[in-house]
Every structure is written in C-alpha cells, then in structure tokens.
Amino acid sequence: MWIIGVNGGKYIGGNIRQLVKRRCPNARWVMDxxxxxxxxxxxxxxxxxxxxxxxxxxxxxxxxxxxxxxxxxxxxxxxxxxxxxxxxxxxxxxxxxxxx
The missing domain is CATH 1.20.58 (Methane Monooxygenase Hydroxylase; Chain G, domain 1)
Structure with missing residues (x-):
C-alpha cells in the first residue's frame, strides 16, 4: 500500500495512525x-x-x-x-x- 487517504479524518486518531505506520510503513498520508x-x-x-x-x-x-x-x-x-x-x-x- 502506497497511499492512505484521509477523507475529513477528524475521527482518525493516534491509534489508527500507529496501526497504519506499523502495517504500512512506506505509505503516505494524503488529505483532500x-x-x-x-x-x-x-x-x-x-x-x-x-x-x-x-x-x-x-x-x-x-x-x-x-x-x-x-x-x-x-x-x-x-x-x-x-x-x-x-x-x-x-x-x-x-x-x-x-x-x-
């Protein structure tokens, strides 16, 4: 996985970010x-x-x-x-x- 899309991610907290960093260390966060x-x-x-x-x-x-x-x-x-x-x-x- 290369890109993680955040669609209005106010609900995306530290736990999800840590999980994504652990599972997809090379992915980039993008926001609309x-x-x-x-x-x-x-x-x-x-x-x-x-x-x-x-x-x-x-x-x-x-x-x-x-x-x-x-x-x-x-x-x-x-x-x-x-x-x-x-x-x-x-x-x-x-x-x-x-x-x-």
Whole structure:
C-alpha cells in the first residue's frame, strides 16, 4: 500500500495512525483539499469570534453608565468619542468574515 487517504479524518486518531505506520510503513498520508480548507475556515472563525468578543467586552467596559444617561461623564470614564470608536471596532469585526 502506497497511499492512505484521509477523507475529513477528524475521527482518525493516534491509534489508527500507529496501526497504519506499523502495517504500512512506506505509505503516505494524503488529505483532500476540501477538508483542509474547511478546517482552516473553522480555525479562522474561532479566532474571529474570540476577537469580536474581546472587542465587544472592551466597548461594554468603557461604557459604565446606563444607555441614554445625560450629563457630563463621571471622573475616570472615557469620553463618548472613544467609547463610540470601541463600539465601531467591535461592529467591524463582527460584520467581516475575514477580518483577521
């Protein structure tokens, strides 16, 4: 046997790999491009979601006052322009598929 095909082999663990290496030491592992791209997109999506959640948390932390409260910001609060910039950053990450 020269080639071992892995069709979306998430279920192929170390035991099967060890068995194949023992029984077919000269065989090459090959994977179909579709699943490789799928795994890359899943990894990219996970990173994008983490970044979006972090940006959203930063925007929420920057706005300690309830929405719509009038008046001058309390001492130590970020100015509304900076809060708005953080919220826009979070929205831009959420809306883009390949922001990273």
């Amino acid at each position: 491009p579709f699943h490789v791209v799928q795994w890359m997109n899943d990894a990219l999506d996970a990173v994008r979601c983490e970044e979006w959640n972090a940006a959203r948390a930063a925007a929420r932390a920057a706005r300690p006052r309830p929405e719509g409260k009038r008046g001058r910001p309390a001492k130590g609060e970020l100015p509304p322009e900076e809060v708005r910039a953080l919220e826009e950053e979070a929205a831009s990450i959420k809306g883009s598929r390949y922001a990273l």
